[in-house]
Every structure is written in structure tokens, then in C-alpha cells.
Amino acid sequence: MKSIKYLFCTAFCSLLLLFTVGSSCAQQADDYQIVVSPESLKLQMDETAQLSATLQGANGNVVQDSVLFYSRDRTSVSVSQTGKVKALQPGTFELQAVAMSPDSNRINKSIQVVVSYPPITAISFQDLPKQLYANSKIPVKLSATDAKNMSREDAQIQLSSSDPAVASINEFDQLYAQKPGSVTITAKTADVTAQQEIKIVENPVTDIQLQNDAQNTRSGDVVHFDAQPLDASGEVVNDLPVEYTFTAQPDDNLGEGTSGQIKDDGRFVANKPGLYTIVARAGNVSAENTIRVDARDIQKELEVVGHGLVSDVHTSDLWVWEGVDGRDYAITGTWGGNGETYFWDVTDPANMSIIDTVTVDARTVNDVKISEDGRIGVITREGASDRKNGIVILDVSDPRNVSIISEYTRGLTGGVHNSFIYQDHVFAVNNGRRYDIIDISDPENPATVSRFELDTPGHSIHDVWVENGIAYSSNWDDGIVAVDVGSTPNAQSPEQHSTGVGSLKNPVKLGSYSYPSGWNHAAFPFKSKSTDDFYVIAGDEAFPNGLFVHDKPTIPAGWIHFVKFEDGWDNPKEVARYQVPEAGTHNFWVKDDTLYIAYYNAGLRVVDISGELMGNLYDQGREIAKYVPTHHEGIIPNAAMTWGPQPYKGHIFVSDWNSGIWALKLED
Incomplete structure (x- = not known):
């Protein structure tokens, strides 16, 4: 069964907050129930079906028929709010019907959807040689394709040898060449068979x-x-x-x-x-x-230099920059509040203080970014009362007197979760489906110049980071996607990582890498200073235990994936990971072969990523330092939920969802 990775599709998306967080906060009413027809579905891939549902009282009378549907794994089985279902991937999945009862309680009903696997139509051997030396062993690798032309790693394929005395196969699909002779290897599943003859010859090795x-x-x-x-x-x-x-x-x-x-x-x-x-x-x-x-012996202590407590609302992302006046400032957003954005003077990190507040029509200001020249700020909006979300462009040239230059909502009313500023353009993650590229060279009159969206079934996107003319987006099931938006030859190393084929007005996909969990939430390009190897670091986000807003700590899941691009964009390989047990990642940053990770409930982690990377870095003594920020007056007391880190001028600034902004320093 495929894992339910879209329990919170974009982690803190307000729509799913209503559906999922509410389940731990609202009491189910015993007098009402949702009746769905049919109660479960069995579908073939690409098949559609229609669900209908009503809310009924204890006596079976229909109270209302305004029942909404949503999918907990919309890349595998999609459903419209009115109940039109489409099967996209094989497996067993769960849909939800939700309605509000007359006494204002939320009522839920689960609908199981089983999507059948298409039959296998072809099997082939992968790189199996036609000649082997006696007394040698190799794995037998197979590929299977089904009627939908999908690769099927789950296929149950039986292997056999025509003469086990010449070459035998064990239960782990390893072939042992026993003695000289000829043998036929057969792979079979259902009605599909593949065969290959192999000659075993004398082994000359001494x-x-x-x-x-x-x-x-x-x-x-x-x-x-x-x-x-x-x-x-x-x-x-x-x-x-x-x-x-x-x-x-x-x-x-x-x-x-x-x-x-x-x-x-x-x-x-x-x-x-x-x-x-x-x-x-x-x-x-x-x-x-x-x-x-x-022993690697690189461990250091992290010293808390300063803390700016925010205890009445959750803190979202942060950005630290040098102002035009030469002083240092930070901006932090808020989550599930009233649309506040805080501006901090952090010139003296030991005495950080809020110097201005901008309030917009939103429930959440999820992302905050500042332009390279320190004059323009962009904040994202979700949950606006008029449903006109989009972005707000700010004049931050005087962080003590920030003003709104313009609001831009064209085509962005579904909500902007994350953004990035690059060369006078904003990459705005739009409604969890695509990113819009918006020209803000005239900040009073922003204009959309292009968009990039995948065409895969049920596709979605969470974040985007732009560097050297290449946009690296995080696309959940579709993984990391690299898009040329204006790269130049040799902008990245090795050379094949730059193409010059795309532009801000014409984004062109270069390549992608996905992994089985589908939890891809953040991505950061990284060229190792010590080896010149090029990686894209991918971070997970998952809440298998639920997200708790007020009452108790959350325990997320997931880890950091190191994806190496050695031979161009078409052949990425996942080579290493950094996985902290019983914790989950959020945002991260790389500087000088050091990785700074906001590891949610495990706090800030500082990791040595110099040299060639392989295996689980957590097990190898590569963790330089850690600090778990908690505060007894936090919105959830004494519980870390570290959101975002940024190394800056010898300090590490960190936002924590429960307790505001922190300034830390690695001790010498």
C-alpha cells in the first residue's frame, strides 16, 4: 500500500489545515453521519467514478447534501470537491468526505479506493552477460513493463535455470556460475516469459x-x-x-x-x-x-547569542540581510494568525527587537524574501478574507518604516505558499500546482511573464530556489525538478549543468529526480568546494502523527537526500542521506561545505558535508553541532518546531514555529 504522504500536501496549507488538523481539535457529533454512495471503489487506472454523499441525522433524514470530498494522495487518486474520482496510480488509497453539522461540528467519512495494477506485458534482462566465468556470482536484474507502459518494480517474477549444476539461482535472484557449460535462464510472471542463454567458461584468475x-x-x-x-x-x-x-x-x-x-x-x-x-x-x-x-572529531558547541520571543502566533520563515544603511535586519512571517510580518533589528544579535510590523489580509504569511540590494521585500499570502491571496511587495529600504508598494493577485488567488526573488523577478509557488514568474523591476506595476507547471498526473509543488539561472523546485511525488530560466554556459560546474536554452520568459525543464516516499519539500543546489561535485540536496516533510497547532508537540518524519548529478541532468543518483531518528526536516541552507538544517522537533543541526558523500552522514560523526530551541512561554511551551536557518556574518539565525527568532554562534 502506498504511503499517505499528502496528509498535509503543502505542510501548512490552510485548506488541509481545516481538514486534517481539525480532526484532532474538533469533537465528532454522534447524532450525524455522512452517507456515501458507493461506500468504496475498485477502479482501473485512468478510470473515473462519481461519488455522492449526504449528511444525515440520527433518524436517517437528510440534513444537507453539501458534502465536500478531498484526497489524501491526490497524485494517485484525485477527487473533485463534488466527488468526481479519477484513478491515477495503482494501489490502495483513501478519500475523505467532510461536512459541517448544524451544531458546527465537523463530520468525516473515509472512502477506500483500490486501483488495480495493469497486467505485465513484457519482461527483459538488464545487463545480463552472455558469458560468465565459473565460480563467479552476479545479481540477475530484470525490468517489467505493464499494459500502461509503466515500469513495475513490484512485479513478482520467477527465475529458473535449465541446469542448476551449471548455473543456479538463489531466492535473492543471484546467479552462481558453477562449472563450464551452457544454460538457459528463464524469467516468468503470469503469461509473460523471457529467456537468455549463458555460456559458463573456465575461470582463469589466479x-x-x-x-x-x-x-x-x-x-x-x-x-x-x-x-x-x-x-x-x-x-x-x-x-x-x-x-x-x-x-x-x-x-x-x-x-x-x-x-x-x-x-x-x-x-x-x-x-x-x-x-x-x-x-x-x-x-x-x-x-x-x-x-x-x-574519529572525525569535528564537534563544537552552539552558543545562544540572542532570542526574540514570539508567543502569541506561530512564526514561519525568516530572511536576514544588510540594509542600505549598513545595519543588519531580519524579517519573519507568521502562520495561522492575522497576516502580520515582523521586522527586526539584528545588528546586535544579543538584543534583537521588532522595529516595525506590516499587517495584510491573510491568515498566514508563510514566506518572506528580500531582494539582493536590500530595498524590496516580498511576502506571500494565504487565507485572505476575500480569497485574493497572491504576493505583497514592500519597500524595505527603511526597515523601521516599511510600506506596501503593491499587491499582486493576478492568477494567484489560490494562495502563494513560497517564493523566491531572482534578478528583479519573483518566483511565486501558485496554488500548490506551479510557479509563476513575475517581473517586479517596476514594483508598483508587477507583471507575470511566464509560468512553469509539470504535466504529470496529480502534480503539485511546494517550493522553489533559483541559482545561476536554474530554478530548483520541490514537487512532492515528482521530486526535484531543474528548470533553465536563463543560465549561461559554465554558470555551474560541471559544464553540463548549464545549457543556456531557457529564460525567465521561457522556462525549459532540464531534468528531475524523484524518490519513493514522495515527501520532497525543499531543494538546495550545492557545489562542493572540496571536490567540485555538484549535488541537489532534497529535504522531506511528512506528518505521519499529525500536526498539532496548540495542544502538544508535533513529531514529523523524513530526512535529507543528497542527489549527485555526475553525467548531466539525465542521470542523477542518490548517494547519501542525513537522517535524524524520530524527527523530520524543514528548510535548510548550505555555506562553505556546511549544511544548516532546521530539523523541526530536533532543532538546528549543523553538518559537515565536505569531501565525497556516501551513506548516512548522521552515523559518521559529521554532525558539527546541534541546538534544540524551546521556550516555556512558546505558543506550544517547551517544544521545538524549527522552521528555517540562515548563516549570516558569523551567526546562525533560526526561526522556530513555536518560539520566534534565535541567534546562535558556533564556538571556536
């Missing part, structure tokens, strides 16, 4: 030469091992697969845990200090090499 690029290293550093199988004459046998394993002897005896990781290309990373012996095996021949791994 020795293995094993080398590596470091004998002494630190936890978290990637060591490259290179094993070359040799025949009796000393020639390299290039077409024999090499299998790598390792044994560990940690420095402590407190329980080994997960000590390291090795890839099939010989890359190894240790999580803990100690002695590690890497073993390379080709056929019946093996070689080994032992290395010493020391």
Missing part, C-alpha cells in the same frame, strides 16, 4: 591485486578500493565481477552497530573509528587490505 587511496582516514571519508583480477601470466581479467565485503574491529566494545558501508565499485565509508579489513573476491580467489579509521 590472483587479485587490491589497492586503495588511503591507509589512514576518518569516519565519513570515502576510501576507494580497486581490485584487479589477474590470470597466471599477470594479465588483468577485466570482465570478471569482483565482490567486496569488509570486517570491522571498532575501537569500543559497546556494541558495534552499523559500522560502515561498501559499494560494488569498491567505495567504502566507515561510520565509526577502528580497524577495517576490506576483502575483494573474484571467483575462488580473494585479497584483503586493512585500513585505520579515526
